[in-house]
Amino acid sequence: MYNAAISYYGGAEVSYDLDEESNWGFSLAALESALDECRTRGLVPRCIVLTNPSNPTGAVQTYQDIQNIIEFAYKNNMLVIADQVYQHNIYEPETYPFISCRQVMLDLNKQGKCQGLELISINSVSKSCYGECGRRGGYWQYENLDPKVVSQLLDVISIGATNTDGMIAMDVYCNPPKPGDVSYALWKKEYDAIFNALQSKARMVAKEMNGWEGLSCCVPTGAMYVYPRIHASQKAVEAAKKLNKEADELYCKDLVEQTGIVVLPGAMFGQKAGTYHFRMTILLNQGDMEEALLTWKAFHHAWMTRYQ
Ligand SMILES: Cc1ncc(COP(=O)(O)O)c(C=O)c1O
Known part of the structure; x- marks a missing residue:
């Protein structure tokens, strides 16, 4: 914006x-x-x-x-x-x-x-x-x-x-509810549940993706995103270039087409030349997130192997 x-x-x-x-x-x-x-x-x-x-x-x-x-x-x-x-x-x-x-x-x-x-x-x-x-x-x-x-x-x-x-x-x-207010207990319960889920998903996704070959990821300490780096091979970079794209744009395009998972390529945010990333949100609920990660992991390994 x-x-x-x-x-x-x-x-x-x-x-x-x-x-x-x-x-x-x-x-x-x-x-x-x-x-x-x-x-x-x-x-x-x-x-x-x-x-x-x-x-x-x-x-x-x-x-x-x-x-x-x-x-x-x-x-x-x-x-x-x-x-x-x-x-x-x-x-x-x-x-x-x-x-x-x-x-x-x-x-x-x-x-x-x-x-x-x-x-x-x-x-x-x-x-x-x-x-x-x-x-x-x-x-x-x-x-x-x-x-x-x-x-x-x-x-x-x-x-x-x-x-x-x-x-x-x-x-x-x-001015959130304060202890003693009628709505405090419910507000606190809901707030903590949402916060704890975001915190646990931030850690969980980063840990999972750091275990995938060709990805590395700083563990998010805030916000609502995980921003892993794709260590794309020269072959992937060249395949993307033929389509007038960066390697991360190709990765994200293939990901959405093959799995339905939508993430944004680092190219959209600006990144150091020769590095490739994608941004995903951690808003999906834990169960759906775990399921999506399983599908994604299979896609990821196939994509990396294809461009080895
Ligand atoms: C850093 C940052 N600032 C501002 C906004 C926009 O906030 P709002 O939803 O109030 O327009 C966003 C939305 O994603 C954001 O990431």
Whole structure:
């Protein structure tokens, strides 16, 4: 949606790669290289988007990663959009807790750093354990924006404002039942059941796929996705090229045609040249997921053998 908005408003997009080797963390080198690309293309970077937890990688960023990106944005005079819609989908909270970008910025401000950084944080009711893309409701919180910009943003936002249904959902999201409330016990039971299922599927799928030849996968620490890497052979890469596709696009096309399972190729998100991925969601219920994985495993082995 960011690319769509950028092209709609006549802007230009420059992407930065995440580092798969460090659990899909940010790399300062990749940010600097994106900046170089801006300079080469004669672009003035205005804004950087940080998605944490991440779609499609399922990674949760560390404090240091967020600090790096804030300092980078400040140094280069960019607005930061912190897209944190998966902030409650945190599956390894001991090692990868959710850290809010605003909190890091305020910590830095206390040390006299990055004062005045423009920041917009975003949240949505469609993730977490609530709407899951059904109800449309969200909020944004801003720091240090010019009041004239805020006024224009409010105009734009009021045109596409959330409907009543979404507003009620947002209110419930921000003010969930508290212990002692009549609905607390049921809410807690349902919330925990959904959360535990997501956490267990994230771990289960990654463990399963790491056992398949030619796939490797970081265990998702957040969001709703598993993002495995396909170690495609040269033969697969060439077969895809003949169809004007990347190897992961060929894999996903064959998968849906032969099994009915739909996943998105990494090529759709942008990925390091010569690497191939697919993104799957972990929303399917556990039983169906296990069944799908059996069919998929057979497909996967046949596909890898075919292009050996
Ligand atoms: C990172 C991220 N931000 C925002 C959205 C969109 O949220 P909404 O459903 O509120 O439009 C998505 C949807 O998948 C997403 O992955």
